[in-house]
Amino acid sequence: MENTPAIEKFTSKDLVTDQDVRWCPGCGDYSILKQAQTVIPELGIPRENIVFISGIGCSSRFPYYMETYGMHSIHGRATAIASGLKASRPELSIWIVTGDGDGLSIGGNHTIHILRRNFDVNILLFNNEIYGLTKGQYSPTSEEGKVTKSTPMGSVDHPFNPVALCMGADATFVARSMDRDPKHLQSVLRRAHGHRGASFVEIYQNCNVFNDGTFEAFTEKSSKKNEALFMEQGKPLVFGENMDKGILLDGFKPVVVQTGNGISLNDLWIHDEHDRVKANILSRFFDNPGMEHHLPRPFGVFYTEDRYCYEDRLEEQIATMIQKKGEGDLDALLKGRETWTIN
Amino acid sequence: MERQNEVLDNVIIKFAGDSGDGMQLTGTQFTNTAALFGNDLSTFPDYPAEIRAPQGTLAGVSGYQLHFGSVEIFTPGDYCDVLVAMNVAALKANIKNLRKGGIIIANTDGFDTKNLRLAGTEEGKNPLDDGSLENYRVIRMDVTKMTRASLEGSGLGVKEIDRAKNMFVLGFLYWMYNRSMDHTEKFLEEKFGNKPDILKANLSVLKAGYNFGETSEEFTTRYSINPAKIAPGEYRSVMGNQAVALGLIAASCKSGLPLFYGTYPITPASDILHEVSKHKNFGVKTFQAEDEIAAVCSAIGASFGGALGVTASSGPGIAPKGEAIGLAIMLELPLVIVNVQRGGPSTGLPTKTEQSDLMQAVFGRNGEAPMPVLSASTPSECFSMTYEACRIALAHMTPVMLLTDGYIANGAEPWLFPSSADLPEIKVTFAREKNAGDKFYPYKRDEKLSRPWAIPGTKDLEHRIGGIEKQHETGNISYDPANHEFMVRLRDSKIEKISDYIPELKTEVGPEKGKLLVLGWGSTYGAIKSAVIRSRNKGYDVSHAHLRYIRPFPKNLGELLYNFEQVLIPEMNTGQLIRILRDKYLIPAVGLNKIQGLPFKAEEIQNKIEELMK
Ligand SMILES: Cc1ncc(C[n+]2csc(CCOP(=O)(O)OP(=O)(O)O)c2C)c(N)n1
């Protein structure tokens, strides 16, 4: 509706609101906010065209801290609200902030449906494997046997693998990052924005109050190199203290190999984010780091695909109908096809 | 052959048959023909909940009642004059609603042993022969046989031939009521334009039915019903759900806001979606969401973006929308929610009508969540009240609930449709400028207590809204106790203030002061009006008033109620409006309640009126 001729530049400072940030000190959400505030000014979007929509949870407080348009909605429904907003205002840059409970439990249905419809939005799912705001119950991403306030004997639930779930929902952009790696998170946010379609980004986020250290194997210096696999398009899948370990695909079975001794980088699995089959395999790199012979956890873009966006087709249908029938004429519509006159 | 022509002022025909017999189509065709001829009319389609209910059984009976006349018609009628029964089950299910002396047109083929058994008739008994119908005039015709005979050599299979049976009946009725077949012929040409053999078959069966009347010596009388003396002007026929769709599109055009319609299919509301989605050249966007929660949320998102956000459902789908409606109340965004009520609770009676969601509409949300509630009384009023719901939502920045029900949603009536120029203006002004020095306060109020609508894309008005309690004016999160009470009362006053912007309540029939007021809301309109007119004609001092605004009530409602010695409130529920009225006006109103999934008969209301006034 509104068209701004020249985009007014703004900085990350301009994205800070006058509201006090109310997350616990040390919470991973701070870093994610900071990275978003760093990246967004570079994207060339007029600030007034940016909208952050969230559900309910600690993570969902996010919009209050972003000096853009925003809505802090109800539990699980940010994706559904964003769908309606994007359908009616395709030119807006819409960012959804949700949690593992918000987006995968109460709002799980809307998450899979927005992905298959492929609205051009960015979905940031802050996964802390816990319900933070309600003070520490297990979530649909908590590991089996998780002992929390609501599961003193350990949770019975088998957890979701969010990336695999989104692959299953035919998402057109699936990525994973973490709060503790600002550079990586920034690059993934840029990629998510650059993708036309629904971009799903799972962000490992530490809840230092109710689930401290869940991701530490991937985020802490001491173990990160061995446990986190950073995928880069067109590059071999390598990791390890000296980047000397790699992934090799034996049929459909991924195996960890030591490079050198006859195995060169060229023999390794070369990451291709357009390959759905391989992305599905990568999404299943979901072993517990404590396990013997486990695979490392991938970070970066798993998969991306070009597919029409829902809102585009919606506009096309309107254009087609106008071409066929002409712009709607209200009087003709009210009159209908058959009338009669009473004198 | 010499034939008598009898002039009648109104006739009620019930078309009844198996769900596969095409009775809805037959009824609609006769209706449109009567409408084009200039009769006033009212219809009541009544069909089974199952798509393919077992053939020949009572559960599978589909009916369509049409009341048309040269006089004003308010209801589909209490008892029919003519019952078309395509089989035993159709007769059994409807005979109690045929007036004594009425005509039964029986398709004898539907009264064979198999059909008798399926309808659960006593072994060896056939109602056509056992004398049980002696109070009626029975016209027997073997429709199946005659349809097949007229299509001999057409090359069509038996199945296809039998599907044209309903055209025979329709043709015969056109003959009996002196109607032209033009409209139906045109309709068939459009429908089967690309299937020439089917078209030809239907046209010849229609004619065969007509000719059967013409040539058979059995029929000595034909009937005429002159055009009605109703308000002059140009009319069309409209059904309630269709009228809702048109109301939404009209409000979109007049307000200049694109319509966004987010919904999830449910009986009996789906036809609104079907209708709206036909008119994309008006720039309307329809969104069939994954569930009702997503449907209402998508509409809220669209409203946030500056569209006219609308969602519709029936009771079971309105329930899950509750939390999001509460959000819209907190966000103070325009939103229209249409509830096409059906029998409840739970899945209840999907294809039957009821008025049992009034409490849900007025109170059915967590917290103090006030919202305007409007209701439509007739199929054509679904247009004006939908338009009004949009007007109020946009002018007062609030969600609005509109209640209709299955009865008027599927019922049709002639509509003196407005021209777009006659429709009230709907002026929407988006906020463009800061309103508090160098700041923008999203919850600053105007004289209506409504807040500014600043949509994304507007420079310098970036702001956040949400469901958490907010500080007066700034809209910032606030947990302050006094502020909360202030805001709760403010949101309530804002809705109550709408009564300054809606019409006062006037009586439909009878004086504004007297012995008995019959007060109704929604689809009981026609039955109440007919009943009150009949009682007044017998000398009773009784008036009829009908509520279209239930929250807030029209300002003069209390005064009007106190002007009468007694108040009678007929409702298709256990007494929901009456509770709200007692609460507010402390009047000892009397209820008349029918909870059978069926509309009131005028007679039932008339009896109650006369019993109260004895
Ligand atoms: C309808 C509804 N049910 C339950 C709640 C309570 N609730 C608020 S946040 C939340 C879970 C949040 O977990 P998550 O989405 O993981 O967010 P986090 O706080 O961990 O960031 C729950 C159960 C609510 N606000 N609304």
Ligand code: SF4
């Ligand atoms: S409870 Fe956990 S997730 Fe919530 S703010 Fe505190 S640290 Fe962050």
Ligand SMILES: [Mg+2]
């Ligand atoms: Mg969480």
